[in-house]
Amino acid sequence: MANSAGLCTSFKVELMVADHNFGVSSATRGSTAADTFKMALYQTTATIGPSTTVYTASGEVSSANYTAGGATVTNATVPTSSGTTAYWTPSASVSWTTVTFTTDCALLYNSSRSNKAVGSYTFSSQTVTAGNFTLTMPVNAAGTALIQIA
Amino acid sequence: MNGLTATGGVMGSEVVDSYVTTTLGNIRQADLRITVEQKEENVNVWVWVRECFYIGTEFPEAVETIVRRDVWVTMKTGQAPTQAEVPKT
Numbered sequence: 644m645a646n647s648a649g650l651c652t653s654f655k656v657e658l659m660v661a662d663h664n665f666g667v668s669s670a671t672r673g674s675t676a677a678d679t680f681k682m683a684l685y686q687t688t689a690t691i692g693p694s695t696t697v698y699t700a701s702g703e704v705s706s707a708n709y710t711a712g713g714a715t716v717t718n719a720t721v722p723t724s725s726g727t728t729a730y731w732t733p734s735a736s737v738s739w740t741t742v743t744f745t746t747d748c749a750l751l752y753n754s755s756r757s758n759k760a761v762g763s764y765t766f767s768s769q770t771v772t773a774g775n776f777t778l779t780m781p782v783n784a785a786g787t788a789l790i791q792i793a
Numbered sequence: 794m795n796g797l798t799a800t801g802g803v804m805g806s807e808v809v810d811s812y813v814t815t816t817l818g819n820i821r822q823a824d825l826r827i828t829v830e831q832k833e834e835n836v837n838v839w840v841w842v843r844e845c846f847y848i849g850t851e852f853p854e855a856v857e858t859i860v861r862r863d864v865w866v867t868m869k870t871g872q873a874p875t876q877a878e879v880p881k882t
Contacts, residue, residue: 711880732871741814766838766866773816773841773864781868789871 646685646748647692650790651760657706658792663753663761663789665731666721667732668671678742679719682737682778683713685748691763698758704744714739714752720783730788749778751789763769815845815860817852824849825860839867 659754664678679699685691690778700711717735724730737749747768751761769776781787812819826846833840845861 650831740877743816762871764837764868764871766840767833769832769840769842769864769866770862771864772859772862773814776863777865779865779867781870787870791871 644690646687646689646763648748648763649693649760652693653696653759654761657756662676662756662759663695663766664728664755665718677718678753680716680718680761681713681731681752681754682716683711683750683752684709684739684746684776685750686769687722687745687747689748691748691750692784693763695760695763697702698750698752698754704742704746706742706744706779708742709739709744713737713750714755715754718744725785728785728791728793730783730791732783732789733780734783737779738775739771740775741773743774743777746776758767766788772775803863809833813845813861815847816849817860818850820845820860824851837869839865839869841865855881 654663661672664672664674666677667675683698683702685702687702703711714737716733716737719734720732722729722731722785733762742765747765749764751764753759753761778791780789794828811822813822813825824847826848827843828846829841829843831839831864832842843863844859846857847855848857
């Protein structure tokens with residue numbers, strides 16, 4: 644097994660029961676603030692993918708200046724839609740400074756909701772050596788956004 | 794164009810103090826050969842890498858080795874391609 648990309652299947656189900664709040668209000672849950680979402684990085688030997696249901700420390704990268712659980716993503720953009728596609732993207736890059744590890748996968752998860760997994764995103768294996776790792780988000784639009792429901 | 798230009802502040806700060814944090818500690822930028830290269834582009838991501846090779850004299854055993862490597866992964870799209878979209882090789 645290896646890491647693979649895709650929205651987590653459990654996330655799709657959880658959307659149907661209002662488990663995640665990417666926006667600033669949720670009438671169903673009664674909350675007035677968006678949940679906190681985080682991104683964690685995984686080694687090439689991990690098995691993160693659409694079948695992942697919750698954040699796990701198993702297979703996560705380890706380094707000075709990297710905290711287990713990853714980093715909080717900046718969320719200043721409410722979900723929106725275009726045509727028949729609803730979408731959302733974090734509003735800033737996620738980066739780690741002066742780290743050393745090898746990774747090929749990032750897991751987005753909801754730390755406000757028992758660390759439930761949202762989606763996994765893969766790239767070729769990349770080694771960072773005493774340097775910075777920056778994950779830059781795609782354009783927040785239908786066809787490119789980080790999360791799209793078409 | 795990509796995450797490199799969007800997050801280039803680190804490079805800028807190094808120019809000011811002329812030192813770069815590396816596996817050898819803080820090294821003068823003049824003792825490094827720095828390359829920036831696009832390592833990958835596919836339907837989902839661009840990957841840019843900056844590599845710093847040591848070319849100084851203080852650590853002869855480290856000459857021409859990579860003492861710092863920065864990576865920028867820029868996602869083009871958050872969705873994995875469907876099978877129909879995967880380019881044939």
